[in-house]
Amino acid sequence: MSNAQAVPVPLIAPTRRTQSQRKEETMRKLFDATRESLIEVGYANTSVSQICKRSGVSHGGLFRHFSSRIDLIIAVAQDVSNKLIDLYQARFEELTSAKDPFETALLLLRQNCRERDNQAWFELLVAARGDETLQQAMIPIWAENRARTLEYASRVFPDLRQSRPDFDSFIESIVNQFHGEAINAFIFSDGEADERRLRVILDFVRAYMSASIKE
Amino acid sequence: MSNAQAVPVPLIAPTRRTQSQRKEETMRKLFDATRESLIEVGYANTSVSQICKRSGVSHGGLFRHFSSRIDLIIAVAQDVSNKLIDLYQARFEELTSAKDPFETALLLLRQNCRERDNQAWFELLVAARGDETLQQAMIPIWAENRARTLEYASRVFPDLRQSRPDFDSFIESIVNQFHGEAINAFIFSDGEADERRLRVILDFVRAYMSASIKE
DNA sequence: TAATTTAGATTGTGATCGTTCTCTATCTGT
DNA sequence: ACAGATAGAGAACGATCACAATCTAAATTA
Numbered sequence: 144m145s146n147a148q149a150v151p152v153p154l155i156a157p158t159r160r161t162q163s164q165r166k167e168e169t170m171r172k173l174f175d176a177t178r179e180s181l182i183e184v185g186y187a188n189t190s191v192s193q194i195c196k197r198s199g200v201s202h203g204g205l206f207r208h209f210s211s212r213i214d215l216i217i218a219v220a221q222d223v224s225n226k227l228i229d230l231y232q233a234r235f236e237e238l239t240s241a242k243d244p245f246e247t248a249l250l251l252l253r254q255n256c257r258e259r260d261n262q263a264w265f266e267l268l269v270a271a272r273g274d275e276t277l278q279q280a281m282i283p284i285w286a287e288n289r290a291r292t293l294e295y296a297s298r299v300f301p302d303l304r305q306s307r308p309d310f311d312s313f314i315e316s317i318v319n320q321f322h323g324e325a326i327n328a329f330i331f332s333d334g335e336a337d338e339r340r341l342r343v344i345l346d347f348v349r350a351y352m353s354a355s356i357k358e
Numbered sequence: 359m360s361n362a363q364a365v366p367v368p369l370i371a372p373t374r375r376t377q378s379q380r381k382e383e384t385m386r387k388l389f390d391a392t393r394e395s396l397i398e399v400g401y402a403n404t405s406v407s408q409i410c411k412r413s414g415v416s417h418g419g420l421f422r423h424f425s426s427r428i429d430l431i432i433a434v435a436q437d438v439s440n441k442l443i444d445l446y447q448a449r450f451e452e453l454t455s456a457k458d459p460f461e462t463a464l465l466l467l468r469q470n471c472r473e474r475d476n477q478a479w480f481e482l483l484v485a486a487r488g489d490e491t492l493q494q495a496m497i498p499i500w501a502e503n504r505a506r507t508l509e510y511a512s513r514v515f516p517d518l519r520q521s522r523p524d525f526d527s528f529i530e531s532i533v534n535q536f537h538g539e540a541i542n543a544f545i546f547s548d549g550e551a552d553e554r555r556l557r558v559i560l561d562f563v564r565a566y567m568s569a570s571i572k573e
Numbered sequence: 574t575a576a577t578t579t580a581g582a583t584t585g586t587g588a589t590c591g592t593t594c595t596c597t598a599t600c601t602g603t
Numbered sequence: 604a605c606a607g608a609t610a611g612a613g614a615a616c617g618a619t620c621a622c623a624a625t626c627t628a629a630a631t632t633a
Contacts, residue, residue, distance in 0.1 A: 162600055162609055185488020187402040191591060201612045212591060269484045272544045273400020285545045312554040316535055323534030329487045330500045339527040350565040377579060377630055406621060416582045
């Protein structure tokens with residue numbers, strides 16, 4: 144006992160944080176763990192225990208901040224949507240200075256739809272069918288996601304958006320195509336077939352553009 | 359007790375059936391109940407109890423014919439795929455005598471993607487990500503579904519298929535678009551926006567056709 | 574018709590589900 | 604420094620999960 148208590152500094156750093164810091168940090172852990180769980184094991188296997196195990200947060204910790212599992216899921220849906228929108232924005236902002244904006248835009252759009260977080264997004268879209276509460280909560284989140292996507296697209300091609308009343312439908316049909324491709328990729332992905340389809344769609348885009356110039 | 363046993367005919371018809379008839383009938387009940395459950399309450403809620411309740415078959419009856427829940431799910435996946443393919447075929451066979459085959463084909467294709475069974479199909483596609491066994495089983499089923507779809511499309515437009523090497527990619531990109539539309543419809547459906555997109559795609563199809571004639 | 578096999582119903586089992594409860598640790602206002 | 608409030612840990616709850624074991628009904632074979 145000669146040198147005991149000589150240095151009272153605890154080995155585990157106390158890391159003094161405010162209550163709101165503590166709260167936000169564990170909520171962030173829960174968000175990340177839930178999103179990862181949705182991506183890796185799917186909605187059906189994203190249980191409370193699964194989330195707690197991945198986040199390192201206890202059941203008690205989880206239910207302090209969320210009154211139910213579905214409440215957390217909904218919060219994660221909003222978070223995932225925000226992340227995806229931010230990615231859209233960041234990439235499309237770069238795009239304004241691209242050489243071949245049409246092809247580059249198409250590639251970036253596809254890249255976004257193949258994003259890791261997009262898998263969580265699809266899990267939530269499909270799961271919403273089976274859960275009335277989730278579905279109701281998803282409607283505004285989904286609407287915002289859709290609107291912001293169109294917003295950035297029209298920011299890249301302002302003239303086109305001006306001259307063509309069907310511009311939004313045009314963009315959405317392309318996005319839908321990549322979404323369908325992403326769903327099928329859940330089962331099997333054929334890179335070459337993807338490339339061939341991209342060329343077909345690029346023809347489609349160019350035809351749409353040239354038709355616009357004609358008018 | 360005067361007239362008791364006078365007529366030994368049981369009130370509940372005995373309906374004498376062979377063993378294989380009995381077997382097939384309950385398996386059909388299980389298939390239908392599972393498909394309906396997938397559509398109505400989603401994959402996450404399609405439990406063994408749920409299936410038994412809907413089909414009127416007991417747990418014991420279910421596990422006599424399927425060694426596990428996932429075995430039944432896989433069999434249902436094959437069944438749903440077959441139903442969808444049969445629908446494709448039936449509708450496209452009618453199509454060969456249509457006036458405006460392009461627009462009619464597009465409408466029928468969209469109709470197929472909006473089919474009730476297609477919701478079960480998407481549930482299975484997405485759920486397969488979270489279940490290695492299901493995913494492995496889905497690969498050949500999915501591949502067959504994809505191949506047969508292309509087969510019927512090329513049967514309707516044999517000349518186009520001949521002259522254009524990218525015909526398959528062309529068809530698949532359109533199918534993908536409708537699939538993406540169907541996924542979004544899980545949350546919210548905007549009929550007018552769907553119509554506007556259909557017109558855009560119809561322009562796309564016509565452009566593809568006229569480009570073909572040019573060559 | 575008797576023996577055997579197959580179909581199907583019922584009940585039970587251990588694991589896991591979402592949620593609640595109790596208790597301790599940490600932070601905040603005084 | 605002390606009291607009150609908030610954050611988080613962990614055990615326990617009833618319900619439900621996939622599945623197994625046991626048993627009865629029906630069809631087949633002899």
